[in-house]
Every structure is written in C-alpha cells, then in structure tokens.
Amino acid sequence: MKNRIRLAYCPTRRDVFSREEAIKYNELIRKELDQFPVEIIDLEGINKESLLYQDCDIQCVIDRFLSAKVDAIFFPHCNFGSENRVAQIARALNVPVLLWGPRDDAPNEEGFRSRDSQCGLFATGKVLRRHKISFTYLTNSWIHGDEWKQGFEKFIRTVRVVKAVRNLNILQISTRPEPFCSVICNENELIEKFNIHLYPITLNDVMLRMQVVKEQNGADYQKTLAFVRSLSCGDDNGKAVEVAALKVAMKELAAQYNCRAIAIQCWTSLQEIIGIMPCFANAMLTDEGIPTVCETDIHGAITAVMMQAVNRGQDTPFFADVTVRHPEKDNAELLWHCGNFPYSLAKHKEKAHISCSKYHGDTFGIGEWELKDGELTIARFDGDKGEYRLLIGEAKTTTGPKNLGCYVWIEVDDWAKWEHKLVEGPYIHHVCGVYGRYGEILLEACKYINGLEADPVSATEADLKSRWY
Numbered sequence: 001m002k003n004r005i006r007l008a009y010c011p012t013r014r015d016v017f018s019r020e021e022a023i024k025y026n027e028l029i030r031k032e033l034d035q036f037p038v039e040i041i042d043l044e045g046i047n048k049e050s051l052l053y054q055d056c057d058i059q060c061v062i063d064r065f066l067s068a069k070v071d072a073i074f075f076p077h078c079n080f081g082s083e084n085r086v087a088q089i090a091r092a093l094n095v096p097v098l099l100w101g102p103r104d105d106a107p108n109e110e111g112f113r114s115r116d117s118q119c120g121l122f123a124t125g126k127v128l129r130r131h132k133i134s135f136t137y138l139t140n141s142w143i144h145g146d147e148w149k150q151g152f153e154k155f156i157r158t159v160r161v162v163k164a165v166r167n168l169n170i171l172q173i174s175t176r177p178e179p180f181c182s183v184i185c186n187e188n189e190l191i192e193k194f195n196i197h198l199y200p201i202t203l204n205d206v207m208l209r210m211q212v213v214k215e216q217n218g219a220d221y222q223k224t225l226a227f228v229r230s231l232s233c234g235d236d237n238g239k240a241v242e243v244a245a246l247k248v249a250m251k252e253l254a255a256q257y258n259c260r261a262i263a264i265q266c267w268t269s270l271q272e273i274i275g276i277m278p279c280f281a282n283a284m285l286t287d288e289g290i291p292t293v294c295e296t297d298i299h300g301a302i303t304a305v306m307m308q309a310v311n312r313g314q315d316t317p318f319f320a321d322v323t324v325r326h327p328e329k330d331n332a333e334l335l336w337h338c339g340n341f342p343y344s345l346a347k348h349k350e351k352a353h354i355s356c357s358k359y360h361g362d363t364f365g366i367g368e369w370e371l372k373d374g375e376l377t378i379a380r381f382d383g384d385k386g387e388y389r390l391l392i393g394e395a396k397t398t399t400g401p402k403n404l405g406c407y408v409w410i411e412v413d414d415w416a417k418w419e420h421k422l423v424e425g426p427y428i429h430h431v432c433g434v435y436g437r438y439g440e441i442l443l444e445a446c447k448y449i450n451g452l453e454a455d456p457v458s459a460t461e462a463d464l465k466s467r468w469y
Contacts, residue, residue: 005159008065008073008093009033009042012052012086017079018114023049025078025102025115028143035149038156041068051078052085062092070095072159077101080120083127090133096162096448097135098155099124102143134447139469151468154441157310161445164260164309165194168302171254172200174265176296182428185298189386193451198298199257203269209249210274214241221248224284231280231343232354232364239276239364243354246274247281254290261301262292266338267360277357277365279339279405286316287342293319294340295430303381303432306390310377310442315435316342318371318406322422322429325415332398332411333418335378335433339366341406345435347372358404371408373397377438378410381452384426389455391427392442392464393418408433413458421457440467 011029013022026049033040041064043050046057052075065073072095075086081101090097101117108114118140128135136158138151176183190196213221225244232240254262262285266278282292291304300319307317318341326332338357346352352369356362380391393412400409410433412418421427439456443464446454456464 005038005072005156005163006068006070007038007040008068008070008095009040010052010061010073010086010089011043011050011076011078012081013078014053014080014082014120017116019049021114022051022078025143026051026076029076029078029102032143032149036152036156041065041070052089053082055085058085058088061089065089065093071163072096072098072155074098074100075124077117077120077124079115079117081117081124083120083124086124087127087131087133090128090135091131096155096159097128097133098138098152099128099135100138100148100151101140103140136444136447136468154444154468157312157438157441158444158448160309160312161306161442162448164305165196165302165449168194168196168261168305169257169259170196170198170298170301171250171257171259171262172198172296172298173206173250173262174203174269174296177265177267180295183295183297183299183430189383190298193388194449196302199259201253203265203273206246206249206253207274209253210242210245213245213248213252218248220251221245224248227284228280228354231352235355236364237356242274242276243281243365246276246278247284250281250285250292251288251290260290261305262290263296263298263301264292264294265296266294271360271363275363277338277360277363279337279357279366280354281365282340283342283367286318286340287344289313289316291317291319292340293430294337297430299380299382300430300432303379306381306442306445307377307379307432307434310438310445311434311436316344317432317434318342318345319430319432322431326398326400326409329398329411331413331415332400332409333415334400334403334407334409335431336403336405336407339368339405341367341369341371343367343369345371367406368404369406370402371397371406374435375437376410376433376435377442378431378433379442380427380431382426382428387426387453388451389426389453390442390446391421391431391455391457392439393457394437394439394459418457421455440464444468
C-alpha cells in the first residue's frame with residue numbers, strides 16, 4: 001500500500017523476570033498489531049525468543065531495521081525490559097519511538113510478580129532522556145482494552161506526519177506574485193533544517209506540457225475534461241479544455257520531479273497568458289492526493305502535506321485565506337479562497353459548480369461552494385529569523401453569509417487570541433484545514449521534527465498532551 005508505515009517491532013524483556021510470561025505477552029501484542037494498517041518488521045530469527053534481552057543481538061537488530069528503512073520503532077515491554085539496549089537501538093535508528101507495556105498481573109499466592117513491566121518503563125524513559133532520544137509514551141494499560149489501541153492509532157498518525165515532512169519535494173510553479181512578500185521563504189533553510197527540496201519550473205514549462213496533454217488526448221485528460229464540463233453547466237467560454245489540461249500537466253510534472261505537493265503562481269500571469277484561473281485544477285489535484293496551494297506559498301504546501309498525513313486520507317485538506325470576522329459572532333471567522341477547495345468537501349454537491357472569478361476579470365476556473373459541517377484542525381507551518389513554528393488550532397464550522405468562491409465559516413474558543421497570534425507571527429493569512437481534531441498529534445509530531453516548535457492557539461499544550469493519557 002502506498003505510504004504504508006513500516007514499523008520496527010522490538011519487544012523486550014529482562015532475565016530476572018519470567019521468560020515464559022514475556023514470550024506469552026510478545027505473542028499477544030504481535031497479534032493485536034495485525035488489525036492496524038502497518039507493515040511490521042519484527043525480531044523473528046534474531047534469537048529463539050524473538051525478544052530483545054541480550055547485548056549480542058543489538059547490532060543484528062539495528063542492521064535489520066536500517067535495511068528495512070523503518071519509519072518508527074515500537075518497544076513493548078513484555079516484562080521489565082532492557083532499557084540500555086532499547087536506547088542503543090533507538091539512537092541508531094533516529095525515527096519516532098513508541099514506548100508502552102501491558103499492565104502487570106496480580107502477584108501469585110506466594111507474592112511473586114512475574115513481569116514488572118511498568119517499573120521497566122520508568123527505567124527506559126530515564127535512559128532514553130539521557131541519550132536525548134524523543135519518544136512517545138502510552139499509559140501502561142490492559143492489552144485487550146481500547147486505551148492502548150487508541151494511543152497506538154494516534155502514534156501511527158504522528159509517524160505519518162513526520163514521514164511526510166522528511167525528504168519532501170515540492171514543485172514550485174513560477175515565482176510568487178509580486179505583491180505577496182508574505183510568502184517569501186528561505187529555500188536554503190528548508191534544505192538545511194528539514195531536508196525539504198523545491199523544484200522550480202516556469203509557466204512556460206507548464207504551457208508546453210499542457211499542449212502535449214491536449215494533443216495526446218489521454219484517458220486522464222478525457223476524464224478530467226468531462227468532470228470539468230459536468231460542473232461548468234456549459235458556461236466555460238471554451239476554457240474547460242485548458243483547466244483540464246492544466247490539472248493533468250501539473251500532475252505529470254509533479255510525478256516527473258517526484259514531488260508530493262505543488263505551489264503555483266495562480267495570478268496574474270496565468271490569466272494573461274492562458275486565460276483561466278487554476279483554482280479548480282488545484283482542487284482536483286488536492287482531491288487526488290497532491291496538495292496544490294495558491295500564490296506560490298511554499299510554507300502553505302508544507303502545511304498541506306502535514307495535514308494530509310495527520311488525517312490519513314480520510315478527508316482531503318483545504319488551503320484557505322483567513323479573511324474577515326463574522327458580522328455577528330465575535331469568535332467566528334471566514335476561511336475563504338477564490339475557488340480551490342476540494343469538491344469532495346462541498347456541503348451541497350448538487351449546487352456546486354465552476355464559474356468565472358469576479359475578482360479576476362470574469363476568468364473561468366473557480367469552484368463555487370460552501371464546505372460541509374464538522375470539527376476542524378487548522379494549522380500553519382511558517383518561520384522567520386531562522387525559527388520555525390507550527391500553529392495548531394481547532395475549530396468547528398458555523399453558519400454565516402454566503403460568499404463567492406469557496407468558503408466555510410468557523411468558530412473558535414477565543415478569536416482575539418487567534419488574531420493576535422496570526423498578526424504577530426511568524427504567520428500570515430494562509431492556513432490549512434482538515435476535518436477532525438488532531439491537535440495532540442501535530443503537537444507530538446513536532447517533537448520528532450528538529451527545528452520545528454509547536455505553537456498551540458486553542459487548547460493549551462498541557463491540554464493537548466493530556467489527550468494521550
């Protein structure tokens with residue numbers, strides 16, 4: 001499966017406690033993992049027990065996990081565990097670490113305790129800190145309960161966010177619009193701090209690929225064109241072919257440069273040269289799993305990739321302007337853009353359509369719909385002066401006046417706090433939203449992304465952390 005998480009499964013024990021009980025719990029935990037959409041790389045064959053408990057196995061374990069290119073490592077403590085061996089392996093891998101152990105059984109009639117898993121977790125946490133290794137801890141809990149399973153699911157979402165940011169390539173189509181000094185980014189810092197690479201191309205490169213797309217008249221282009229026409233109600237001024245060609249051309253160019261997101265200069269050159277708005281093309285690409293953002297906002301593209309990962313593709317993210325306050329509700333705000341919100345998120349699909357932008361000379365190619373109701377996570381990756389933060393907020397949709405283009409009214413706990421945060425920086429008026437509440441997962445992901453500081457704006461950091469308990 002594409003983007004499937006590869007999880008190193010490294011159960012551990014200590015000799016002084018029951019070997020038999022450790023083997024039993026290893027088998028129980030391993031069986032529980034089969035219900036999750038992850039690829040497991042375990043210790044089978046490393047030793048007779050498939051457990052980490054002796055020094056002579058450490059390098060073999062490291063080599064196996066490195067060879068498999070795992071995305072994260074899970075150290076279930078099947079009895080007390082081997083804290084020093086855990087730390088050595090975690091340090092060598094440099095991937096997100098999950099620490100957990102099943103609750104201990106009652107002592108037997110003679111008072112003997114067979115596992116002491118919780119006690120071992122205390123020791124491992126200390127040694128991991130000594131090695132300066134970040135880790136995620138799940139509360140010591142029963143193996144057949146929902147508590148640890150819910151925590152494990154959150155950890156997998158966290159890993160997806162971290163994986164999405166590491167080794168990220170972004171297709172940059174043209175320069176930023178001249179007035180938009182707010183979207184200036186430091187390409188060198190993105191490489192040095194996060195290993196994020198930009199692949200800049202020109203609008204002429206896109207136009208040449210569009211021409212090839214139209215001449216080849218392939219299946220993707222035909223399907224896209226039919227979809228555009230179905231939503232344009234025949235009122236496309238002959239430009240539906242250009243919108244479809246643009247979408248397919250950008251998709252092919254992203255594949256050519258191995259890019260997982262796109263940032264495009266959406267005005268004014270496109271309107272002058274091709275005579276279309278790219279908004280609906282952006283929306284279609286985002287719906288197909290290639291987040292495509294406006295105004296060459298590279299930081300916005302990074303945010304969109306993170307939000308796509310945290311949601312695990314259950315709903316696509318949307319890229320928005322933070323625009324105006326609600327005329328009646330003090331804690332409500334308009335998230336809007338010309339017409340780039342994914343069609344899959346439309347509240348009333350039967351009314352959704354493509355039209356001409358009233359803000360850009362009646363140019364064809366924008367979506368016209370309100371987004372569906374629900375709870376939202378709102379985020380913004382941004383930085384200046386060499387420091388980078390991730391704004392993390394949560395909201396719910398609310399009612400409000402109709403708008404042209406794509407829009408959704410949101411309501412938050414304290415809008416004034418949000419507004420000051422956005423103005424005072426390092427943020428701008430662009431954010432990315434996704435349906436669902438994932439603040440604690442984004443907070444946890446920042447722990448593993450060196451150089452990125454979590455910046456919660458709605459729930460406090462302590463409140464978000466408490467959701468893991």
